[in-house]
Amino acid sequence: MGDRIFYGLCAIAGLLTIFVLVEVVYQLISGASPSISRFGVGFLGHSRWAANFGIFGAAAAIYGTLMSSLMALTLATPLGIAIGLYLSMMAPPAIRAVVGPLVEMLAAIPSVILGFWGVAVLAPFAAKYLEPWLHSVFGFIPLFGEPQTTGLSIFTAGLGLTLMVLPIIAALSRDLFLTVPGELKDGAAALGATRWEIIRGVVLPTTVSGVAAATVLGLGRALGEAIAVTQMIGDGAGIHASLFLPGNSLASRIATEYTVSENKLEIPSLFYLALILLVIGLVTSVLARIISSRFDVQRTLAR
């Protein structure tokens, strides 16, 4: 009898969890439906967002989301892998026990605080040093256009996102590298391989899909981050090639418009943006799952 009740409780909790996800999907679709039926798929390709004229399009926000997230991944992936290698293969145990948790703690900083710090410290630094330097060296590439004085830009948002994604990739890749069987590494070392050759020849090839999954998880985090990006990206309109101009991301567009609704299609359009974010979020987590399950298969075969 007690067993039945207990099983029932646990099963209800599990069902409730599934129900939460179903409810999330249902709410977003029903909330967005006025905007979906009005704008259709063209919403994705239209770059103008003017709430007072009833014009809504997601293209500029999608562009800002992609640019800032890709920039964050470009910087954070090699750094994160390097940190993972350091923590799993190079650091003495005493240092590992301190540095590992510290790196993970970077992820614990609330995004509103990191964003505020970004506005107060990172943006002026970027506007004064980083952006002018990049402009003077790589100015011929349209991405590195004329810097603005405020420093609030897609570039600064990308830097902030780098700090948020870095601990995720670092911690996951460290855990992955620790799973590489010691015999493989010892075997390579016995053949006279240097540490770098062990990394390149044994550690990275056996964990490549896991590292890819970690990167995709980091990407999911970057794509969906709202608050810190809203604070740093500068709330600009339109699509510009230069990273140094203010922009918007899907999440920051939603977060900036939370107080006002000037048009009856505005809230449905915000739901539409959230629906796009949901689809992106689900795709990334499923993708990471598929990649890492392939990784599991590889590991079981290797044993």
Added chain:
Amino acid sequence: MTDLSATVERDPSLPDPTAPLTASGSLRRRAIVSRLVDLTASGSALFAVAMLGLVVFDVAKRGAKALSLSFLFTNPSGFAGGGIANALIGTVLIVAFAALIAVPIGILTGLYLTEFAGPRSRSARALRMVLDMLQGLPTIVVGVVIYGLIVATTHLETGFAGSVALAIVMLPLIARSSQEMLMLVPHTMREGADALGVNRWRSVVGVILPAALGGIATGVILSTARAAGETAPLLFVNSIYNPNATQLNIFGHGVPSIPIYIYTNYDLPSQQAVNNVWGAAFVLLTFILLANVGARVLLARSRAKMSG
């Protein structure tokens, strides 16, 4: 007597066996490359730690100016002058209520995964996938959903709506960590309880849960700290309130919170306000970092207990 060594033709592509055993040419190059990689990797780790230090240092340095007992115990006045007492109380209320919702559901979900569903069963796989998806959900999306579910129907922003949104953020974290901790409980303990003829639910409540308690508590602390710092879920559902009043009725009114206090005041033109926002950020960050350190210590101790 002929000279034997002269008759053996040496293959010129093989290394000379009489060469001295010191690094030269490509071997030296390989060692240098490896050394450079070592330096890059430790430099990267140093960079990450330095960035954490920099953020914490900046927040502490600027926040310390605002910090005093009266800052913690008085309500704001004017535009983010005065203290942050109401936001502190509000954050505690909202997060406590969110934990009240998420902790039982999360732990029971973890129990379902470990105690009732086989690890390869279809229901367990589906549930794990749902937990992954919930965890990957952008938190702003959660806010929008609760806006549609609660605020749009009642036309009222409440602290309760904020708690529900935070509970959705916490749920997958608690379920996942509980599941992992329950899996660490040695099989011998379960089998021992079974051998004594103990009911399943009694063995769970009396044996398995107590053994995993430290680890589960770690997950609860970490997810609570995470929820306390979340802004995006609250933005749509709990950001309209009188910013200078204490509000204890989370069901009838919007309730002030520290993250929303920071988000709505950080770009005010008054220096006093910006100082106070740094102060609030310092208080929140201190709580979150201490909770993280505490959770780690707890986890290490309960791991040691379980394996020892």
